Amino acid sequence: MRNEFLQFFVKPCGRFFQNFPKVSLTTFFMIICMAAQAQKTVKGRVVDDQGKPLPGVGVLLKGTSTSTSTSPAGTFTIAVPSNSSILVFSYIGFTSKESTVGSQADINVILLPSAAELEQVVVVGYGTQRREAVTGSVANISGDKVREVPAPNIAQAIQGRIAGVNISQTSTKPGATMQILIRGQRSLSASNDPLVVLDGIPFPGSVGDINPNDIKSIDILKDASATAIYGSRGANGVILLTTNRGQLGAPAKVSYNSYTGLQTLFAKYPMMNAEEFIGLRKAAGLFTTNGVDESNDVDTDWQDLFYNKSAVVTSHDVGVSGGSATGSYSFGGGYYKNQSLIPTQQYTRYSMKASLDQQIGKLLRIGFTTNNNYNLSEGNQVGVYGILSNSPIANPYNADGSLKRTIRMPQDESWINTNQSTKDLHDQWLNETRGFATYNSLYGEVSIPWIPGLKYRTNLGLDFIQSNNGNYTGVGIGSATATTVSTAGVSNSQTYHWTLENLLTYDRTFSEKHNINVVALYSAEQNKFNSSSMSARDIPSDAFQFYNLGQANGEITIGNGDYRLSGLMSYMGRVMYSYDNRYLISATIRSDASSRLAPGKKWNTYPAVSVGWNIMNEPFMKEITAIDKLKIRIGYGQTSNQAVNPYQTLGLLNTRPYNFGDSYAIGYYVSQLPSPDLGWEYSQTWNYGLDFSLLKNRINGTFEYYVTNTKDILLGVALPATSGVGSYTANIGQTQNKGWELSVSGNIFTDKGGWSWDVGFNLSANRNKLVALASGQTRDEG
Numbered sequence: 001m002r003n004e005f006l007q008f009f010v011k012p013c014g015r016f017f018q019n020f021p022k023v024s025l026t027t028f029f030m031i032i033c034m035a036a037q038a039q040k041t042v043k044g045r046v047v048d049d050q051g052k053p054l055p056g057v058g059v060l061l062k063g064t065s066t067s068t069s070t071s072p073a074g075t076f077t078i079a080v081p082s083n084s085s086i087l088v089f090s091y092i093g094f095t096s097k098e099s100t101v102g103s104q105a106d107i108n109v110i111l112l113p114s115a116a117e118l119e120q121v122v123v124v125g126y127g128t129q130r131r132e133a134v135t136g137s138v139a140n141i142s143g144d145k146v147r148e149v150p151a152p153n154i155a156q157a158i159q160g161r162i163a164g165v166n167i168s169q170t171s172t173k174p175g176a177t178m179q180i181l182i183r184g185q186r187s188l189s190a191s192n193d194p195l196v197v198l199d200g201i202p203f204p205g206s207v208g209d210i211n212p213n214d215i216k217s218i219d220i221l222k223d224a225s226a227t228a229i230y231g232s233r234g235a236n237g238v239i240l241l242t243t244n245r246g247q248l249g250a251p252a253k254v255s256y257n258s259y260t261g262l263q264t265l266f267a268k269y270p271m272m273n274a275e276e277f278i279g280l281r282k283a284a285g286l287f288t289t290n291g292v293d294e295s296n297d298v299d300t301d302w303q304d305l306f307y308n309k310s311a312v313v314t315s316h317d318v319g320v321s322g323g324s325a326t327g328s329y330s331f332g333g334g335y336y337k338n339q340s341l342i343p344t345q346q347y348t349r350y351s352m353k354a355s356l357d358q359q360i361g362k363l364l365r366i367g368f369t370t371n372n373n374y375n376l377s378e379g380n381q382v383g384v385y386g387i388l389s390n391s392p393i394a395n396p397y398n399a400d401g402s403l404k405r406t407i408r409m410p411q412d413e414s415w416i417n418t419n420q421s422t423k424d425l426h427d428q429w430l431n432e433t434r435g436f437a438t439y440n441s442l443y444g445e446v447s448i449p450w451i452p453g454l455k456y457r458t459n460l461g462l463d464f465i466q467s468n469n470g471n472y473t474g475v476g477i478g479s480a481t482a483t484t485v486s487t488a489g490v491s492n493s494q495t496y497h498w499t500l501e502n503l504l505t506y507d508r509t510f511s512e513k514h515n516i517n518v519v520a521l522y523s524a525e526q527n528k529f530n531s532s533s534m535s536a537r538d539i540p541s542d543a544f545q546f547y548n549l550g551q552a553n554g555e556i557t558i559g560n561g562d563y564r565l566s567g568l569m570s571y572m573g574r575v576m577y578s579y580d581n582r583y584l585i586s587a588t589i590r591s592d593a594s595s596r597l598a599p600g601k602k603w604n605t606y607p608a609v610s611v612g613w614n615i616m617n618e619p620f621m622k623e624i625t626a627i628d629k630l631k632i633r634i635g636y637g638q639t640s641n642q643a644v645n646p647y648q649t650l651g652l653l654n655t656r657p658y659n660f661g662d663s664y665a666i667g668y669y670v671s672q673l674p675s676p677d678l679g680w681e682y683s684q685t686w687n688y689g690l691d692f693s694l695l696k697n698r699i700n701g702t703f704e705y706y707v708t709n710t711k712d713i714l715l716g717v718a719l720p721a722t723s724g725v726g727s728y729t730a731n732i733g734q735t736q737n738k739g740w741e742l743s744v745s746g747n748i749f750t751d752k753g754g755w756s757w758d759v760g761f762n763l764s765a766n767r768n769k770l771v772a773l774a775s776g777q778t779r780d781e782g
Contacts, residue, residue: 039079039080039081040079040080040081040082040083040085040101041077041078041079041080041105042077042078042079042080042087042101042104042105042106042107043075043076043077043105043106043107044075044076044106044107044108044109045070045073045074045075045076045108045109046059046070046074046076046089046091046108046109046110046111047074047108047109047110047111047248048094048110048111048112048113049110049111049112049113049247049248049249049328050248050357050365051248051326051357051359051365053070053072053073053074053075054070054074054091054094054111055070055071055072055073055074056069056070056091057069057070057074057076057089057090057091057111058088058089058090058091059076059078059087059088059089060087060088060090061078061080061085061086061087061088062085062086062087062088062098063086066078066079072452080101082101083101083102083103084100084101085100085101086098086099086100086101087099087101087107089109089111091111094111094112094113095111095112095113096111097109097110097111108325109249110247110248110249110325112247112250122134122138122140122219123140123217123219123240123242124136124138124219124221124226124229125197125221125226125227125229125230125238125240126200126229126503126505126519126521126572126574127505127517127519129517129576132581132614132629132631133515133576133578133581133584133612134612134633135225135576135584135585135586135610135611135612135633135635136221136222136223136225136226136586136610136633136635136687137221137222137223137225137226137633137635137687137689137704137706138219138220138221138222138226139162139163139164139165139219139220139222139743140217140218140219140220141158141161141162141217141218142216142217142218143215143216143217143218143244145161146158146212146215146218147212147213147215147257150259150261150313150315151212152174152175152208152313152336152338152347152349153178153207153208153210153212154207154210154212154215154218154241155167155178155180155207155208156178157212158218160762161762162220162743162762163702163704163741163742163743163762163763163764164182164183164222164704164739164741164764164766165180165181165182165220165222166180166181166182166184167179167180167181168181172340172342172384173340173342173345173347173377173379174338174339174340174345174346174347174377175208175338175347175349175375175377177206177208178207178208179193180193180194180207180239181236182194182220182222182236182237183222183237183706183708183737183739183766184737184739184766184767184768185735185737185768186235186236186641186683186708186710186735186737187235187236187641187681187710187713187714187735188713188715188733188735188770189713189714189715189716191236191641192236193236194220194236194237194238194239195227195230195233195234195236195237195238195239196238196239196241197230197238197239197240197241198210198241198243198371198439198441199241199242199243199369199441200441200443200459200501201439201441201459201461201499201501202230202233202461202499202525203241203439203463204463204465204495204497204527205437205439205463205465207239207241208349208375209351209371209373209375209437209439210241210243210351210371210373211317211332211334211336211349211351211353211373213257213315213317213319213332213334214243214244214332214334214351214353214371215241215242215243215244216242216243216244216245217242218239218240218241218242219239219240219242220237220238220239220240221234221237221238221239221240222237222687222704222706223635223637223685223687223704223706224608224635224636224637224638224639224683224684224685224687224708225586225588225608225609225610225635225636225637225685225687226238226608226610226635226637227637227639228588228590228606228607228608228637228638228639229572229574229588229590229608230590230639231570231572231590231591231592231604231606231639231640232568232592232594232604232606232639232640232641232642232680233568233642234639235639235640235641235681235682235683235710236641243353243355243369243371244319244321244330244332244355245321245328245330245355245357245369246321246322246323246328246329246330246355246357247321247322247323247328248323248324248325248326248327248328248359249323249324249325250321250322250323250328251322252320252321252322253320253321253322254318254319254320255317255318255319255320255321256316256317256318256319257315257316257317257318258315258316258317259313259314259315260312260313260314260315261312261313262310262311262312262313263310263311263312263313263338263339263341264309264310264311264341265307265341268303268304269303269384269388271302271303271388271392272392273299273301273392274296274298274299274300274392274393275299277391277392277393278296278393287409287410287411289410290393290410291391291394291407291408291409291410291411292408293394293395293404293407293408293409294391294393294394294395294407294409294410295393295395296393298392298393298394298395299392299393300390300391300392300393300394300395300396301392302387302388302390302392302396303387303388305396305418305419306342306343306387306417306418306419306422307341307342307419308339308340308341308342308343308419310341311338311339311340311341312337312339313337313338313339314335314336314337314338315334315335315336315337316334316335316336317332317333317334317335318332318333318334319331319332319333320332323357326358326359326360327356327357327358327359328356328357329354329355329356329357330353330354330355331353331354332352332353332354333350333351333352333353334349334350334351334352335348335349335350335351336348336349336351337349340379342379342382342384343380343419343422343423344378344379344380344422344423344426344430345378345379345380346377346378346379347375347376347377347378348375348376348378349373349374349375349376350373350374350375351371351372351373352370352371352372352373353369353370353371353372354369354370355367355368355369355370356368362447363446363447363449364444364445364446364447365444365445365446366442366443366444366445367442367443368440368441368442368443369440369441370438370439370440370441371438371439371440372436372437372438372439373435373436373437374434374435374436375434375435375436376432376433376434376435377432377433377434377435378430378431378432379430379431379432380422380425380426380429380430380431381429381430381431381471381473381478382417382422382429382478386414386415386417387417389414390407390414390416391407391409394407394409395407396416396418403416403418403420403421404416405482406480412480413480414480415477415478415479415480425474425477427542427545428472428473428474428477428542429472429473429474429477429478430470430471430472430545431469431470431471432469432470432471433467433468433469433470434467434468434469435465435466435467435468436464436465436466437463437464437465437466438463438464439461439463440461440462440463441459441460441461441462442459442460442462443457443458443459443460444457444458445457451506452508453506453507453508454504454505454506455504455505455506456502456503456504457501457502457503457504457505458500458501458502458503459499459500459501459503460498460499460500460501461497461498461499461500461525462497462498463495463496463497463498464494464495464496464497465493465494465495465497466492466493466494466495467492467493468490468491468492469490469491469492470488470489470490470545470546470547471488471489471490471546472486472487472488472539472542472545472546473486473487473488474486474542485537485538485554486537486538486539486542487535487536487537487539488535488536488539488544488545488546488549488552489533489534489535489536489546489549490533490534490535490546490549491531491532491533491534491559492531492532492533493529493530493531493532493562494529494530494531495527495528495529496527496528496529497525497526497527497528498525498526499523499524499525500523500524500525501521501522501523502521502522502523503519503520503521504518504519504520504521505517505518505519505520506518513579513580514577514578514579515577515578515581516575516576516577517574517575517576517577518573518574518575518576519572519573519574520572520573521570521571521572521573522570522571522572523568523569523570523572524567524568524569524570525567525568526565526566526567526568527564527565527566527567528564528565529562529563529564529565530561530562530563530564531561531562532559532561532562533558533559533560533561534549534556534557534558534559535549535556535557535559536549536552536554536555536556536557537552537553537554537555537556538552538553538554539551539552539553540552540553564645564646564647565595565646566594566595566596566646567594567595568592568593568594568595568642569592569593570590570591570592570593571590571591572588572589572590572591573588573589573590574586574587574588574589575587575588580617581614581617582613582614582617582618583611583612583613583614584611584612584613584614585609585610585611585612586608586609586610586611587607587608587609588606588607588608588609588637589605589606589607589608590605590606591603591604591605591606592604592606592640592642594642594680595646596642596644596645596646596648596649597642597649597678597679597680598649598675598676598677598678598679599649599676601677601678601679601680604640604679604680604682606637606638606639606640606682607637607638608635608636608637608638609635609636609637610633610634610635610636610637610687611633611634611635612631612632612633612634613631613632614629614630614631615630615631615632616628616629616630616631626694626695627692627693627694628693628694628695628696628697629691629692629693629697629700630690630691630692630693631689631690631691631692632689632690633687633688633689633690633691634686634687634688634689635685635686635687635689636684636685636686636687637684637685638682638683638684638685639682639683639685640680640681640682640683641680641681641682641683641714642680642681644678644714644729648672648675648678648729649674649675649676649678650672650674651670651672651673651674652670652671652672653668653669653670653671654668654669654671655667655668655669656668656669669724670724670725671725672725672728673719673725673728674728675728675729675730677730677731678714678729678730678731679712679731680712680731681710681711681712681713681714681731682710682711682712683708683709683710683711684708684709684711685706685707685708685709686706686707687704687705687706688704688705688706689702689703689704689705690702690703690704697747698746698747699744699745699746699747700744700745700746701742701743701744701745702741702742702743703740703741703742704740704741705738705739705740706738706739706740707736707737707738708736708737708738709734709735709736709737709771710734710735710736710737711734712731712732712733713731713732713733713734713735714729714730714731715729715730715732715733715773716728716729716730717729717730717732732773733770733771733772733773734771734772735768735769735770735771736768736769736771737766737767737768737769738766738767738769739764739765739766739767740764740765741762741763741764742762742763742764743760743761743762744760744761744762745758745759745760746758746759746760
């Protein structure tokens with residue numbers, strides 16, 4: 001029995017141990033196969049919000065030490081244990097992102113710049129730079145800062161917030177164009193307005209056409225080393241406007257922004273009261289006898305009688321933006337209405353913006369942007385000067401309490417403008433301007449696959465601006481004579497503008513210390529402007545206003561039409577190099593040819609160079625902890641101004657009617673002499689800057705000193721009356737413009753809840769000097 005048991009047990013065991021190597025080998029491979037089935041290889045690509053690959057992005061398997069990094073093309077490969085694994089993507093300057101693997105074999109990830117990183121990037125024209133690498137004079141303000149102020153336009157939103165940028169109103173009417181001066185005036189007769197660039201395309205319109213809520217950032221180039229990249233249009237500085245766009249991979253986001261407010265008169269003009277006015281007359285010994293409507297016991301405040309007590313301002317903006325893995329979109333619309341403190345005047349603007357960007361494959365990217373607006377400016381043609389000129393001892397009321405039509409003073413009779421009378425005449429006394437503008441840009445960008453960092457981009461800008469004005473003044477309005485005939489007029493203008501740019505850009509970093517950025521540009525643009533006008537007298541009825549001038553009973557006058565066609569062609573190259581983020585240099589050269597100037601003088605070339613030294617990045621400064629950043633900048637550049645009307649090089653003829661015997665004839669005469677030697681007005685600028693940051697970046701500041709010498713100023717040269725022409729345009733005179741700027745900002749505190757308290761100030765001084773005029777004169781004596 002025992003032997004049978006042993007035989008039963010030992011034989012199977014013998015067979016088992018005899019086959020053990022085979023069994024163990026089979027089991028080992030089964031375990032390996034099971035492990036292989038549990039592991040999963042995931043591939044993918046990491047790009048930024050513009051679709052550009054990000055090299056060196058850390059890819060970590062969450063909860064483990066398993067990690068890898070992306071290649072120069074932004075690609076990665078990593079093994080994960082299961083579909084529930086989570087990958088963490090992190091990169092300096094970008095917000096980290098987590099992604100669950102799931103059933104995906106390929107994962108494409110879009111990383112967005114962090115808020116702190118966005119604040120350190122500035123637009124410098126045909127590219128961007130980290131603020132730390134900028135060598136020119138560039139000021140920046142974010143769109144969020146712009147929207148902190150409920151302003152009707154961008155100019156008012158940045159007023160007083162950037163050193164060296166002075167902004168003033170050109171009219172009391174709502175919606176009026178603002179005048180922007182960057183570092184004072186350079187030219188005596190030509191425009192001193194800066195060039196405005198919208199989303200990379202030179203902008204022919206007014207900044208009032210752009211909705212402030214559409215702005216992502218505003219960058220202002222102030223010195224010639226920064227503006228020389230725009231050549232002949234950069235002499236007065238450059239304002240770069242970047243509008244909001246959608247972000248790749250972002251979910252759809254709907255936004256709505258609205259405000260309503262009241263405007264009140266901040267301060268009246270300091271005019272004399274009755275007592276002071278009477279005393280002035282006595283002291284002067286003039287008008288000792290009052291006018292018919294004047295009395296020494298009357299004290300009239302004409303400003304109180306005229307201005308509205310308050311004016312309503314309303315703004316509404318709605319937008320939607322988002323994106324997919326390969327594209328992004330942004331759409332928005334706005335409504336703005338600003339009533340005036342001057343009765344019947346108001347401004348209304350409707351705006352619409354859209355942008356689309358699409359990545360096609362790995363190499364091609366295309367997109368477009370459109371900004372459109374329709375605006376209406378309404379109101380009478382009353383001027384505040386007439387209100388201020390009225391005598392304070394004149395009584396505006398009749399004996400029955402009704403308002404007088406005019407008041408008679410010792411020297412003249414004056415029409416009365418009061419708040420109520422102006423409103424009552426709103427259909428008989430009006431000036432209305434309707435404007436429409438559309439600004440459009442398209443681009444295509446190709447990455448050259450066999451040369452990393454090299455890209456070709458073409459930009460096309462297509463713009464159209466139209467303005468239609470009509471005015472009507474009824475019988476006797478604005479005149480001391482009640483029977484003065486009515487007048488009306490219309491005027492229309494159209495502007496067509498196109499720009500074509502071809503760019504090659506190369507951006508690479510070698511050995512982690514040598515960064516080089518190269519831009520080459522060819523561009524061409526054309527601007528066409530035409531206008532017409534017509535006026536008439538003695539309109540048969542107020543109902544016609546300015547809509548049917550052909551029915552006028554009086555004279556109908558056709559105004560001189562205006563037609564201008566001009567073009568500009570340019571070549572540009574720029575190289576920016578930095579070593580270890582310590583030593584920085586930027587060099588630019590640009591050549592422009594303008595059709596406005598004389599043959600043989602159409603071309604001009606503008607060089608510019610600037611250097612910078614980040615002192616705090618030096619090893620010997622590491623022990624100084626109170627200073628975070630310290631950079632010295634020096635720049636030199638040339639720019640020019642071709643701001644003269646087309647055809648100034650040619651002689652012009654005009655017509656004049658005259659009597660020839662017993663008939664009526666038209667004669668021709670010389671109205672403008674030719675200027676065959678008309679050339680460029682150009683400026684040379686030296687700029688010295690110091691940027692600093694203290695106490696863990698709680699205090700930041702910039703100090704700059706600049707000197708600009710402008711030569712060959714475009715100016716009219718007076719001629720004797722016997723020549724038959726009053727003047728001609730020539731390159732004469734010189735000016736010097738120098739000054740300094742100081743900007744300091746600080747953070748008082750920032751709590752964990754996101755609340756912060758920031759303060760800042762800026763100071764600037766500017767001196768304009770007339771160095772020489774025609775024939776060496778140094779004084780402008782008329």
